[in-house]
Amino acid sequence: MFSKATEYALRATIYIAQKSSDKNKPGMAEIAKAIDSPQSFTAKILQLLTKNNKIVSSVRGPNGGFFLTDKAKKLPVRSILEAMGEDEVLEKCVLGLKQCSEAKPCPMHTNYKLIKGQLIDLFETKSIQSLADEFENGGAKLNNRIK
Amino acid sequence: MFSKATEYALRATIYIAQKSSDKNKPGMAEIAKAIDSPQSFTAKILQLLTKNNKIVSSVRGPNGGFFLTDKAKKLPVRSILEAMGEDEVLEKCVLGLKQCSEAKPCPMHTNYKLIKGQLIDLFETKSIQSLADEFENGGAKLNNRIK
DNA sequence: ATAATTAAGGATAAATTTGTCCTTAATTAT
DNA sequence: ATAATTAAGGACAAATTTATCCTTAATTAT
Ligand code: FES
Ligand code: FES
Numbered sequence: 195m196f197s198k199a200t201e202y203a204l205r206a207t208i209y210i211a212q213k214s215s216d217k218n219k220p221g222m223a224e225i226a227k228a229i230d231s232p233q234s235f236t237a238k239i240l241q242l243l244t245k246n247n248k249i250v251s252s253v254r255g256p257n258g259g260f261f262l263t264d265k266a267k268k269l270p271v272r273s274i275l276e277a278m279g280e281d282e283v284l285e286k287c288v289l290g291l292k293q294c295s296e297a298k299p300c301p302m303h304t305n306y307k308l309i310k311g312q313l314i315d316l317f318e319t320k321s322i323q324s325l326a327d328e329f330e331n332g333g334a335k336l337n338n339r340i341k
Numbered sequence: 342m343f344s345k346a347t348e349y350a351l352r353a354t355i356y357i358a359q360k361s362s363d364k365n366k367p368g369m370a371e372i373a374k375a376i377d378s379p380q381s382f383t384a385k386i387l388q389l390l391t392k393n394n395k396i397v398s399s400v401r402g403p404n405g406g407f408f409l410t411d412k413a414k415k416l417p418v419r420s421i422l423e424a425m426g427e428d429e430v431l432e433k434c435v436l437g438l439k440q441c442s443e444a445k446p447c448p449m450h451t452n453y454k455l456i457k458g459q460l461i462d463l464f465e466t467k468s469i470q471s472l473a474d475e476f477e478n479g480g481a482k483l484n485n486r487i488k
Numbered sequence: 489a490t491a492a493t494t495a496a497g498g499a500t501a502a503a504t505t506t507g508t509c510c511t512t513a514a515t516t517a518t
Numbered sequence: 519a520t521a522a523t524t525a526a527g528g529a530c531a532a533a534t535t536t537a538t539c540c541t542t543a544a545t546t547a548t
Contacts, residue, residue, distance in 0.1 A: 256492065291485045295485075301481040338442075345505080379506080381509070404523085
């Protein structure tokens with residue numbers, strides 16, 4: 195559904211939201227390990243999410259790392275997709291027509307639009323914070339390594 | 342959601358299902374034009390769908406082209422995804438965990454699984470034939486060029 | 489001030505996806 | 519039989535995505 199980059203972005207952001215505090219900000223090594231992603235690549239992705247302080251914030255130097263402001267935690271998950279330039283996935287025609295519309299619907303449209311609506315609603319309603327709460331609190335995981 | 346290749350595969354198959362008959366089998370040029378796809382690339386994709394006569398059938402030579410057997414028309418849309426090796430998209434974890442499971446759910450799982458179920462149901466229930474019926478009959482389109 | 493730590497950023501490489509072109513093989517019409 | 523038509527298939531090219539590595543800049547601890 196999403197690119198690897200966006201999957202890493204989602205997992206990393208949720209991890210940071212849950213783990214960061216004033217005292218403790220996870221660094222790249224910790225994050226990549228926790229979400230089971232390639233470290234250098236994930237670093238690039240966090241750079242994107244940090245640019246203009248869109249979603250993720252960071253501090254350099256010893257005890258530095260990544261964190262989310264309270265404001266950022268309240269953002270809908272969709273804002274991560276937007277920062278990754280991949281939120282059009284939610285709006286796309288499932289058969290790849292240039293527009294998904296009632297005016298010129300594809301043969302799947304009538305059935306798919308119901309699902310699409312729920313998908314959009316999910317990503318717009320769920321906040322980053324609420325996903326962070328699911329993580330560990332609700333027993334949700336951000337990797338599924340055996341150990 | 343799907344790769345371009347799979348989008349072309351879906352559109353092309355639906356088009357062929359609707360347009361082909363004993364007397365008339367659309368060729369590559371016609372298909373690519375109708376579904377607004379790059380011809381040579383689409384040809385490769387139809388080769389995949391034709392291999393082992395999985396979904397699409399073909400005849401070479403004058404008045405040759407592509408068609409679907411009645412049996413093929415009754416296949417679920419998901420079988421096209423399978424032929425393209427891309428049906429795992431339906432089963433995947435939305436955050437990219439290696440497994441989507443109740444045992445080790447990601448933070449989106451509880452909400453997403455409801456949508457996922459509908460998505461799987463849609464692709465397993467809808468037949469290629471029923472989509473072909475939507476096309477032109479039901480006013481559905483396989484491209485949205487202005488003209 | 490200095491050294492240590494950590495993210496930012498640039499350059500580059502590998503892998504995959506998307507796409508084109510040309511030749512070959514099969515089939516049909518004449 | 520021959521020529522025309524059309525899909526099959528191989529080789530290759532372009533574009534995009536994924537990934538690594540190394541240097542630079544900022545910050546902190548000493
Ligand atoms: S037009 Fe294809 S899903 Fe809406
Ligand atoms: S585990 Fe992520 S969607 Fe099921």
